[in-house]
Amino acid sequence: MVKGLYTAYTGMVQQQKRMDVITNNLANSDTNGFKKEGATSVSFSDVYAAKIKDESEFFLNRRIGTMHMGTKIGETYTNFSQGPIEVTDNNYDFALDGQGFFQVSYTNKAGETSTKFTRDGSFTLTQEGYLVTDDGDFVLGENGPIQLDLNLEAKVDTLGNIYQDGQRIDQLALADFADYNYLSHYGENFFDLVEGGTMQPATCKVVQGVLEASNINVVEEMVNMIAIQRNYESNQKAIQSIDETLEKAVNEVGRL
Secondary structure, eight states: HHHHHHHHHHHHHHHHHHHHHHHHHHTTTTTOOOEEEEEEEEOOOEEEEEEEGGGGGTOOOEEEEOOOOOEEEEEEEEEEOOOEEEOOOTTTTTEEEEEEEEEEEETTTTTTTTEESSSSEEEEEEEBBEETTTSEEEEEEEEOOOOOOOTTTEEEEETTTTEEEEEEEEOOOOEEEGGGGGGGEEEETTTEEOOTTTEOOOOOOOOOTEEEEEOOOHHHHHHHHHHHHHHHHHHHHHHHHHHHHHHHHHHGGGGG
């Protein structure tokens, strides 16, 4: 294989991966609490080029330098910076000021229940008074799902304590993590804690009547998308140029 073809091909694959990530970011630019993702590139290890079957070198293989073998897809990372806070004046909308996550009891299609973590504080009450997400998953408190009196207004302080009629009813279960590298995206704005991660108490403040928007900068993502398209086209042109050179080598030089 011509090395230039392979190098340009790996560049195209990498740009396609970056484009997929940016497309997902733009699709979630209006998703509450969504965190921007990015993709890294990793170079293949350089290898030594060598002379082989060279009479001047007594037919010994001798290294003559290194060759770069292109790029490969690295890791996808998440930017956990806080998004802008938007006022809604909805009594059951909450945002977290600082590092931390709400805990949610999530049930999948197979009926399996697990705890997920989210920055999306857009909640509502069911007919039974349970505090749930927009998708109907239970928001967790000190002892499980939070249930409130539908006839009483709820007030929440900065620590997440919930009061109705002057009485403390429950407290929002908040969590933080020692290393965010152990968090993996689940769905649009949920996170899972993978094996090896450590949960710790959150130090963030709860703000009522507001929501944290996505931390996506649409203009920045569009600029990155244009750069990716140009990089992809550059690799594509390199492949076309090499292909034309090979065609001439076969059809013209080969006649001599």
